[in-house]
Amino acid sequence: MTAAVTTGLAELYAQVHQFYARHFHLLDEGDARAWAETFTPDGWFWPAVLPEPVRGREALIAGVRETHARLAAAGEQHRHWHGMVHIEPVDEDTVAVRCYAQIFAIPAGGPARLQMHCVCEDVLVRAGHGWQVRQRRVQRDDLR
Amino acid sequence: MTAAVTTGLAELYAQVHQFYARHFHLLDEGDARAWAETFTPDGWFWPAVLPEPVRGREALIAGVRETHARLAAAGEQHRHWHGMVHIEPVDEDTVAVRCYAQIFAIPAGGPARLQMHCVCEDVLVRAGHGWQVRQRRVQRDDLR
Amino acid sequence: MTAAVTTGLAELYAQVHQFYARHFHLLDEGDARAWAETFTPDGWFWPAVLPEPVRGREALIAGVRETHARLAAAGEQHRHWHGMVHIEPVDEDTVAVRCYAQIFAIPAGGPARLQMHCVCEDVLVRAGHGWQVRQRRVQRDDLR
Numbered sequence: 539m540t541a542a543v544t545t546g547l548a549e550l551y552a553q554v555h556q557f558y559a560r561h562f563h564l565l566d567e568g569d570a571r572a573w574a575e576t577f578t579p580d581g582w583f584w585p586a587v588l589p590e591p592v593r594g595r596e597a598l599i600a601g602v603r604e605t606h607a608r609l610a611a612a613g614e615q616h617r618h619w620h621g622m623v624h625i626e627p628v629d630e631d632t633v634a635v636r637c638y639a640q641i642f643a644i645p646a647g648g649p650a651r652l653q654m655h656c657v658c659e660d661v662l663v664r665a666g667h668g669w670q671v672r673q674r675r676v677q678r679d680d681l682r
Numbered sequence: 683m684t685a686a687v688t689t690g691l692a693e694l695y696a697q698v699h700q701f702y703a704r705h706f707h708l709l710d711e712g713d714a715r716a717w718a719e720t721f722t723p724d725g726w727f728w729p730a731v732l733p734e735p736v737r738g739r740e741a742l743i744a745g746v747r748e749t750h751a752r753l754a755a756a757g758e759q760h761r762h763w764h765g766m767v768h769i770e771p772v773d774e775d776t777v778a779v780r781c782y783a784q785i786f787a788i789p790a791g792g793p794a795r796l797q798m799h800c801v802c803e804d805v806l807v808r809a810g811h812g813w814q815v816r817q818r819r820v821q822r823d824d825l826r
Numbered sequence: 827m828t829a830a831v832t833t834g835l836a837e838l839y840a841q842v843h844q845f846y847a848r849h850f851h852l853l854d855e856g857d858a859r860a861w862a863e864t865f866t867p868d869g870w871f872w873p874a875v876l877p878e879p880v881r882g883r884e885a886l887i888a889g890v891r892e893t894h895a896r897l898a899a900a901g902e903q904h905r906h907w908h909g910m911v912h913i914e915p916v917d918e919d920t921v922a923v924r925c926y927a928q929i930f931a932i933p934a935g936g937p938a939r940l941q942m943h944c945v946c947e948d949v950l951v952r953a954g955h956g957w958q959v960r961q962r963r964v965q966r967d968d969l970r
Contacts, residue, residue, distance in 0.1 A: 559766045638905055650798060679905065703910045761943055762910075763910055786928075786940070
């Protein structure tokens with residue numbers, strides 16, 4: 539019995555999209571701790587350009603803070619879009635997602651630009667009424 | 683008891699996205715009156731660049747007509763995308779939305795370009811089987 | 827009685843988006859045959875720049891293979907996004923969709939760019955637990 543069977547695809551679909559919206563609003567606002575808490579305590583994020591994953595909340599927080607300091611110095615904001623989201627229920631409390639990801643960079647004064655296009659593969663697990671990221675692999679399309 | 687409790691997040695999620703799709707199809711086609719009717723009679727739209735909101739349907743219609751005349755003269759079309767939509771039920775008939783908004787400009791002959799990236803905060807209220815905008819605040823990311 | 831009545835808008839909404847996600851993941855990975863099988867056997871795809879539709883799976887496969895050979899030679903990838911999706915149930919097993927479509931081109935080494943913005947009108951029909959495209963009309967916004 540899969541999550542889709544017991545929860546219904548529609549409910550899963552809405553929950554996952556609500557999760558991503560809040561998850562990236564937090565990241566883009568630079569709320570490093572709240573964002574890190576949308577990962578499981580042992581959750582990891584593996585951009586394909588790194589030799590190994592960024593693992594655990596303290597490492598995730600440090601990464602966000604470094605990126606935001608760099609963006610602030612450059613007078614830019616980032617905006618993350620996830621789209622074309624395909625959800626595969628794994629078990630009652632786990633889904634595997636494959637989706638596209640865009641990062642837009644918006645300098646003060648404009649214009650906004652598409653910074654990069656990626657393919658993202660997540661494993662999400664239930665946490666109370668919501669979800670958390672247990673694993674994330676991201677591949678930049680310009681580096682394939 | 684919230685709208686999510688009685689309607690279900692999935693149903694709300696689908697209704698709000700259907701609403702936005704039609705709402706922006708109307709705007710982008712220049713159907714000013716039909717678009718204005720997707721606002722409540724006293725609904726308002728407040729781009730952060732203006733000192734006060736554009737309030738009421740006649741003002742909304744006038745704004746669309748002016749923009750479309752300008753775009754037609756320039757040989758351009760606009761396309762609005764809402765994404766990363768986070769829905770917060772307020773009461774049975776009201777939801778608060780925070781989402782990202784993109785406006786693409788497509789000149790005849792191309793190429794299409796991302797004109798601006800914004801953060802949009804809406805208050806939507808039920809109207810029959812659908813929804814209407816009661817309040818919209820939009821902040822351009824290039825002007826922060 | 828419409829599909830929305832018996833299936834529920836939320837379920838339809840999630841199914842159609844899951845369908846589009848997989849459909850474009852297949853196309854963008856160049857899996858020509860699997861992508862063609864997301865059309866009905868007599869399904870067609872009519873870009874407004876062609877005098878008549880590309881009809882049937884063999885023609886669809888040939889088109890994908892030609893495009894992918896060209897992209898590979900140019901060192902580029904394409905990524906398709908469907909968004910602002912409006913779903914109109916036609917009958918129990920048929921929905922009409924109007925949505926926006928973006929094609930991003932990502933050359934090796936970057937940067938990614940928005941190649942074109944289109945309006946897409948699909949007729950989707952049920953096929954087992956999923957959906958297939960029976961008709962697709964696509965209008966490029968830069969050629970209007």
